[in-house]
Amino acid sequence: xxxxxxxxxxxxxxxxxxxxxxxxxxxxxxxxxxxxxxxxxxxxxxxxxxxxxxxxxxxxxxxxxxxxxxxxxxxxxxxxxxxxxxxxxxxxxxxxxxxxxxxxxxxxxxxxxxxxxxxxxxxxxxxxxxxxxxxxxxxxxxxxxxxxxxxxxxxxxxxxxxxxxxxxxxxxxxxxxxxxxxxxxxxxxxxxxxxxxxxxxxxxxxxxxxxxxxxxxxxxxxxxxxxxxxxxxxxxxxxxxxxxxxxxxxxxxxxxxxxxxxxxxxxxxxxxxxxxxxxxxxxxxxxxxxxxxxxxxxxxxxxxxxxxxxxxxxxxxxxxxxxxxxxxxxxxxxxxxxxxxxx
Amino acid sequence: xxxxxxxxxxxxxxxxxxxxxxxxxxxxxxxxxxxxxxxxxxxxxxxxxxxxxxxxxxxxxxxxxxxxxxxxxxxxxxxxxxxxxxxxxxxxxxxxxxxxxxxxxxxxxxxxxxxxxxxxxxxxxxxxxxxxxxxxxxxxxxxxxxxxxxxxxxxxxxxxxxxxxxxxxxxxxxxxxxxxxxxxxxxxxxxxxxxxxxxxxxxxxxxxxxxxxxxxxxxxxxxxxxxxxxxxxxxxxxxxxxxxxxxxxxxxxxxxxxxxxxxxxxxxxxxxxxxxxxxxxxxxxxxxxxxxxxxxxxxxxxxxxxxxxxxxxxxxxxxxxxxxxxxxxxxxxxxxxxxxxxxxxxxxxxxxxxxxxxxxxxxxxxxxxxxxxxxxxxxxx
Numbered sequence: 242x243x244x245x246x247x248x249x250x251x252x253x254x255x256x257x258x259x260x261x262x263x264x265x266x267x268x269x270x271x272x273x274x275x276x277x278x279x280x281x282x283x284x285x286x287x288x289x290x291x292x293x294x295x296x297x298x299x300x301x302x303x304x305x306x307x308x309x310x311x312x313x314x315x316x317x318x319x320x321x322x323x324x325x326x327x328x329x330x331x332x333x334x335x336x337x338x339x340x341x342x343x344x345x346x347x348x349x350x351x352x353x354x355x356x357x358x359x360x361x362x363x364x365x366x367x368x369x370x371x372x373x374x375x376x377x378x379x380x381x382x383x384x385x386x387x388x389x390x391x392x393x394x395x396x397x398x399x400x401x402x403x404x405x406x407x408x409x410x411x412x413x414x415x416x417x418x419x420x421x422x423x424x425x426x427x428x429x430x431x432x433x434x435x436x437x438x439x440x441x442x443x444x445x446x447x448x449x450x451x452x453x454x455x456x457x458x459x460x461x462x463x464x465x466x467x468x469x470x471x472x473x474x475x476x477x478x479x480x481x482x483x484x485x486x487x488x489x490x491x492x493x494x495x496x497x498x499x500x501x502x503x504x505x506x507x508x509x510x511x512x513x514x515x516x517x518x519x520x521x522x523x524x525x526x527x528x529x530x531x532x533x534x535x536x537x538x539x540x541x542x543x544x545x546x547x548x549x550x551x552x553x554x555x556x557x558x559x560x561x562x563x564x565x566x567x568x569x570x571x572x573x574x575x576x577x578x579x580x581x582x583x584x
Numbered sequence: 585x586x587x588x589x590x591x592x593x594x595x596x597x598x599x600x601x602x603x604x605x606x607x608x609x610x611x612x613x614x615x616x617x618x619x620x621x622x623x624x625x626x627x628x629x630x631x632x633x634x635x636x637x638x639x640x641x642x643x644x645x646x647x648x649x650x651x652x653x654x655x656x657x658x659x660x661x662x663x664x665x666x667x668x669x670x671x672x673x674x675x676x677x678x679x680x681x682x683x684x685x686x687x688x689x690x691x692x693x694x695x696x697x698x699x700x701x702x703x704x705x706x707x708x709x710x711x712x713x714x715x716x717x718x719x720x721x722x723x724x725x726x727x728x729x730x731x732x733x734x735x736x737x738x739x740x741x742x743x744x745x746x747x748x749x750x751x752x753x754x755x756x757x758x759x760x761x762x763x764x765x766x767x768x769x770x771x772x773x774x775x776x777x778x779x780x781x782x783x784x785x786x787x788x789x790x791x792x793x794x795x796x797x798x799x800x801x802x803x804x805x806x807x808x809x810x811x812x813x814x815x816x817x818x819x820x821x822x823x824x825x826x827x828x829x830x831x832x833x834x835x836x837x838x839x840x841x842x843x844x845x846x847x848x849x850x851x852x853x854x855x856x857x858x859x860x861x862x863x864x865x866x867x868x869x870x871x872x873x874x875x876x877x878x879x880x881x882x883x884x885x886x887x888x889x890x891x892x893x894x895x896x897x898x899x900x901x902x903x904x905x906x907x908x909x910x911x912x913x914x915x916x917x918x919x920x921x922x923x924x925x926x927x928x929x930x931x932x933x934x935x936x937x938x939x940x941x942x943x944x945x946x947x948x949x950x951x952x953x954x955x956x957x958x959x960x961x962x963x964x965x
Contacts, residue, residue, distance in 0.1 A: 465870070478867070486618070487898075488881065506853070
């Protein structure tokens with residue numbers, strides 16, 4: 242399968258419900274699980290399944306995504322042949338969440354025409370998953386399908402498609418005649434002239450499309466049954482390396498039921514929370530049911546419950562911030578929270 | 585080849601025999617330290633942070649792991665078009681295989697490596713020590729003093745001075761005398777094994793030393809005394825800061841414990857002087873609802889269900905329920921079962937410790953856990 246599959250990741254997805262977290266970054270680059278970005282899950286799945294050529298189709302606000310992916314070196318995709326490709330959309334206005342927009346693909350036809358891989362695996366960028374694509378590929382060929390849509394066991398589409406590259410090229414070229422604008426249009430057309438199959442995926446998979454499900458999916462990571470399905474030794478989720486030292490705890494530290502990344506200084510209490518790389522938590526501070534992103538600083542004697550702190554937030558000593566399980570309090574990147582601001 | 589101002593030669597062949605079973609299958613510079621590093625990371629990171637981009641790493645003893653760990657040097661940003669890191673193992677010539685018999689002979693046999701860069705200065709380093717140092721400042725000092733050789737020195741406690749190579753200097757810090765492990769030291773300035781040589785001097789004296797059949801081909805024992813005899817300009821460069829030779833199980837344990845205080849002399853968190861290493865890419869550490877963690881350093885990929893106190897845990901370590909780890913160092917991917925007690929011990933990588941095991945020291949000596957110990961061939965307690 243190794244040289245037979247192209248990976249195509251559509252990173253144009255935007256969900257208004259995630260506004261506070263994605264107004265300055267592509268959804269694909271949304272931090273998740275303490276040290277990852279959402280795109281790491283599908284990208285690592287592709288690489289671990291032997292895909293050696295991956296094209297990313299991003300739209301607006303792709304600075305953080307490009308910074309994260311770089312040359313693709315961390316995923317071993319900095320290759321002389323194939324590797325990682327980046328095709329920002331030339332179309333400025335939004336294309337309403339169409340995964341695999343043919344218009345966007347058409348602007349980069351050369352990539353598809355030059356590729357030697359016989360099949361393409363197209364996916365959205367915002368699914369938390371650790372998937373082996375090889376069984377899907379075998380199933381697709383045995384069942385002699387033209388297009389396979391991957392569905393979750395509950396029946397919903399996972400916005401992932403397997404298709405022959407030559408057929409994909411044809412669909413892109415004839416988009417004006419057929420009226421198909423994206424992969425979804427093809428697979429939902431009952432009168433389509435192709436054999437369309439549905440593959441049922443039984444593993445763990447959650448698509449992040451709102452703050453509510455971002456928060457609850459993150460919290461479920463603390464359940465060992467969930468993280469054991471995502472973090473596998475043989476199929477690691479790969480991310481950008483940061484060279485942070487191990488996390489340091491002091492005499493006063495209290496931690497339980499937490500996922501904590503490297504480079505943190507934990508001097509307070511952390512409970513049911515996910516703490517990203519390089520976070521500092523001062524003495525006497527209590528962090529409960531929170532997602533704390535990279536390099537946040539929480540000073541002494543703060544109390545945070547059900548809060549999402551985006552990157553680089555500074556919370557001054559003695560600040561009290563709370564949200565609820567269904568409406569976590571979200572604090573935007575790079576802001577400062579003082580004790581008096583919320584009183 | 586582009587000419588280089590300064591090329592570093594890193595001696596990484598150390599056997600570290602006093603580290604017992606830890607160095608049975610790997611060279612001392614490859615011994616794990618500080619929760620995620622290997623000892624050699626400190627010297628390689630110092631090089632890259634000091635702007636030295638050409639480093640020859642001389643390996644000899646158990647080089648397999650060390651060679652693959654260094655790779656092309658990308659972890660330390662030393663994968664360069666010109667220079668970068670080059671592993672230099674001993675090699676065979678038409679007449680004989682030339683093992684490195686001493687520190688000087690190791691450099692001598694790689695003069696061809698140095699010649700291709702035509703450096704002005706050569707920095708000689710050892711891969712055995714834990715410290716952060718800006719070699720660029722030492723080079724500036726060397727140039728300012730118009731020295732032939734500059735040797736970096738550190739103040740050691742008087743009581744321990746007789747264990748080191750001690751340098752006596754005049755007021756201008758010019759070295760007047762060198763004594764290897766003196767019984768009555770006149771000074772407490774010890775050599776750190778870091779030298780900057782003018783290239784011409786290095787080449788000349790290494791060639792001279794090679795022709796001397798009575799020489800042990802060692803920098804400290806042969807080259808430095810010879811240079812002093814010939815009244816060359818040798819200057820001392822006093823270094824202040826954390827520096828530790830982790831040559832024994834005890835000192836390796838101590839250096840790990842040094843990292844745990846709230847005020848520690850070796851700041852691994854300093855952004856301007858990052859210590860780089862090959863990153864294992866593991867998920868964040870998971871601390872269960874029963875976990876208790878105090879005064880410790882814990883790396884990625886650990887799963888902790890027990891109590892950790894004053895300990896250093898490397899990546900991928902698993903600690904079972906009701907287990908207590910106290911004042912210990914647990915190396916990568918070790919698995920420690922439920923209801924264990926481990927105190928004042930070093931657990932090597934990938935070791936599996938069964939449920940209910942008790943390992944504790946009755947005196948203050950640090951226990952290095954071995955397979956034999958776990959197989960019950962002799963008791964730990």
